[in-house]
Amino acid sequence: MTVHSAPIHSPATESLYDAEILIIGSGAGGATTAALLSEAGFDVLVVEEGTWVEQGSVVPFSLDQMNQQYRSAGVTVALGLPSIAYTEGRCAGGGTEVNSGLYRRPPAELLERWRTQYHIRDLDPDEMYAIAHELETALNVTKVPGKVSAPSMVLHRGAEALSWENSESPRWMKYPPGGNAASGQRQSMTRTYLPRAHRAGARIITQCRVRKLAINGTSASEALVVLANGQPGRIRFRHVFVCGGAIHTPALLQRSGLHERIGDTLAVHPTVKLAAHFREAINVPDDVPVHQVKEFAPEISFGGSASNPGLVAMALADNWAEFGHAVNDWQRVSVYYAAITSQGKGRVKAIPGMRDPLVTYHLTGRDKQLLRSGLSRLTLLMLAAGADEVYPSYRGAPLVRTPGDIANLQHSFATTKATVMTVHLCSTVPIGEHPRCAANSFGQVRGMKNVWVNDASMLPDAPGVNPQGSVQAFAVRNARRFIETNSPRG
Amino acid sequence: MAAQTSRAFVRPFTQCLLGVDLPGLSSSQRDQVSEFAVFHVDELPSVLRLGCNIIAVPMRGVVALPIGSNVIAWLIRHPLPLVGEYVRMIRSLAYTYVWEHWPDTLPDGSGAE
Numbered sequence: 001m002t003v004h005s006a007p008i009h010s011p012a013t014e015s016l017y018d019a020e021i022l023i024i025g026s027g028a029g030g031a032t033t034a035a036l037l038s039e040a041g042f043d044v045l046v047v048e049e050g051t052w053v054e055q056g057s058v059v060p061f062s063l064d065q066m067n068q069q070y071r072s073a074g075v076t077v078a079l080g081l082p083s084i085a086y087t088e089g090r091c092a093g094g095g096t097e098v099n100s101g102l103y104r105r106p107p108a109e110l111l112e113r114w115r116t117q118y119h120i121r122d123l124d125p126d127e128m129y130a131i132a133h134e135l136e137t138a139l140n141v142t143k144v145p146g147k148v149s150a151p152s153m154v155l156h157r158g159a160e161a162l163s164w165e166n167s168e169s170p171r172w173m174k175y176p177p178g179g180n181a182a183s184g185q186r187q188s189m190t191r192t193y194l195p196r197a198h199r200a201g202a203r204i205i206t207q208c209r210v211r212k213l214a215i216n217g218t219s220a221s222e223a224l225v226v227l228a229n230g231q232p233g234r235i236r237f238r239h240v241f242v243c244g245g246a247i248h249t250p251a252l253l254q255r256s257g258l259h260e261r262i263g264d265t266l267a268v269h270p271t272v273k274l275a276a277h278f279r280e281a282i283n284v285p286d287d288v289p290v291h292q293v294k295e296f297a298p299e300i301s302f303g304g305s306a307s308n309p310g311l312v313a314m315a316l317a318d319n320w321a322e323f324g325h326a327v328n329d330w331q332r333v334s335v336y337y338a339a340i341t342s343q344g345k346g347r348v349k350a351i352p353g354m355r356d357p358l359v360t361y362h363l364t365g366r367d368k369q370l371l372r373s374g375l376s377r378l379t380l381l382m383l384a385a386g387a388d389e390v391y392p393s394y395r396g397a398p399l400v401r402t403p404g405d406i407a408n409l410q411h412s413f414a415t416t417k418a419t420v421m422t423v424h425l426c427s428t429v430p431i432g433e434h435p436r437c438a439a440n441s442f443g444q445v446r447g448m449k450n451v452w453v454n455d456a457s458m459l460p461d462a463p464g465v466n467p468q469g470s471v472q473a474f475a476v477r478n479a480r481r482f483i484e485t486n487s488p489r490g
Numbered sequence: 491m492a493a494q495t496s497r498a499f500v501r502p503f504t505q506c507l508l509g510v511d512l513p514g515l516s517s518s519q520r521d522q523v524s525e526f527a528v529f530h531v532d533e534l535p536s537v538l539r540l541g542c543n544i545i546a547v548p549m550r551g552v553v554a555l556p557i558g559s560n561v562i563a564w565l566i567r568h569p570l571p572l573v574g575e576y577v578r579m580i581r582s583l584a585y586t587y588v589w590e591h592w593p594d595t596l597p598d599g600s601g602a603e
Contacts, residue, residue, distance in 0.1 A: 063590055073533040310590030317585045324597035356535035
């Protein structure tokens with residue numbers, strides 16, 4: 001094993017790279033895979049399309065962060081009625097650099113359902129929970145020391161008043177001794193698994209976009225890439241792990257000529273939002289609440305969103321004439337969401353000649369009903385927490401001051417009037433032995449000897465909880481199976 | 491080429507929309523917000539960018555009309571399929587930018603600079 005003293009990452013400049021294992025993408029799946037395989041003695045090269053942005057160099061949830069660390073500067077949409085806005089990280093560390101940092105283990109009943117419904121071979125809950133424990137140690141998954149933030153307390157207070165189940169979600173954060181909610185440092189992939197991979201000898205190159213894989217029969221031999229200077233390059237490999245996220249993993253496989261069951265089963269957690277005004281200052285512009293309300297889970301969950309003044313204004317924009325006045329009191333306003341477990345399905349389709357794929361998603365009637373119900377209950381939760389005004393985010397929404405106003409909301413809500421969003425995308429290359437699955441139980445793409453997926457695209461469907469814990473647990477499991485069945489090239 | 495298209499068609503529309511929606515913004519603020527909208531349209535994924543520019547072309551024609559501002563005001567209140575999504579996206583970007591950069595701005599766009 002080579003121990004590198006060189007910088008941890010560098011921009012892609014060479015016209016030809018060679019690697020035993022090529023890992024495309026450096027997010028939760030790619031970074032975890034890279035660490036395990038390099039520690040097992042494999043020669044690993046990680047390629048990342050975005051740049052390496054040091055934590056602390058951008059303000060969390062700001063437009064600057066969107067420009068630097070999100071794909072398409074944070075504006076991406078799955079077309080449908082309604083269209084669903086979504087965001088994806090595009091930087092070293094992927095979504096782990098920009099998301100909420102909340103952690104949930106995959107629930108036991110979820111693992112059992114995935115095992116039986118998708119025929120995932122050797123999916124052992126005990127093994128998964130042992131892996132989860134390892135991850136929680138490596139990422140320092142912990143609760144906030146001391147008091148949680150004011151917008152988080154809103155969720156707790158409202159749920160307690162209604163006797164609804166709620167809890168503080170732990171985060172992968174490190175807090176200094178005596179620290180508080182505002183002093184945590186995210187244990188994202190650039191702080192954890194990528195340095196670990198590097199220490200074990202992995203090379204990490206940034207600003208390298210993979211256009212397609214060159215495939216001959218049942219094997220891929222090289223990746224055709226665009227380098228940091230815009231010039232074409234090639235990367236030769238023995239095995240490739242595609243970990244570009246639920247949109248770009250299937251798009252790359254399709255551009256490479258692999259289509260069977262790939263990209264046809266996009267799953268998301270759609271959300272609708274509201275802004276709530278309180279008598280006291282509650283806004284924390286650069287963080288998100290840690291409490292979640294799970295009374296109606298897994299169908300409906302409630303939580304808090306980033307709420308800097310710009311995001312408050314966006315939440316009010318659909319009814320600006322009626323709600324706009326609240327923006328000047330943004331310190332007393334925070335934004336919250338209702339997320340549902342959707343039964344709808346979406347597709348990712350690479351279009352010849354286009355750089356990015358077409359993404360579509362269709363909500364079912366049940367989904368639309370759940371979103372209506374979720375927004376109504378979230379409004380009730382806010383009132384129970386002491387909100388004096390609630391501003392639901394859809395065109396024509398009523399200003400809600402009392403529980404009696406919620407009937408107007410239920411009457412006037414339609415998903416086509418709402419800003420439906422999601423940050424959890426998955427399941428476009430689902431694993432399992434069931435005929436609907438695009439990869440086998442360990443992420444090997446069907447019909448291919450050396451092409452694997454190991455990111456959110458492999459989850460069989462939407463987990464109903466924050467998916468990062470599930471993605472990393474499966475990534476570890478699959479990487480270990482790979483190590484058991486393949487040997488490093490001496 | 492795509493960037494030039496966005497600049498030629500998205501910028502005037504954004505300027506007009508801001509004039510209707512946030513009339514209190516100064517011209518330099520409107521310029522900054524419009525540049526931000528153009529940047530974001532250029533950054534959109536391929537298919538969305540194409541669709542956006544297809545909608546932006548006739549909308550550029552609309553804002554050139556003497557009643558262009560009235561049409562934009564009507565579109566804000568009565569969102570049409572696709573065109574409504576374009577209007578909504580530009581408004582969302584604009585509002586986010588304005589209140590992130592000038593959080594003391596009043597709801598009509600005045601008072602911050």
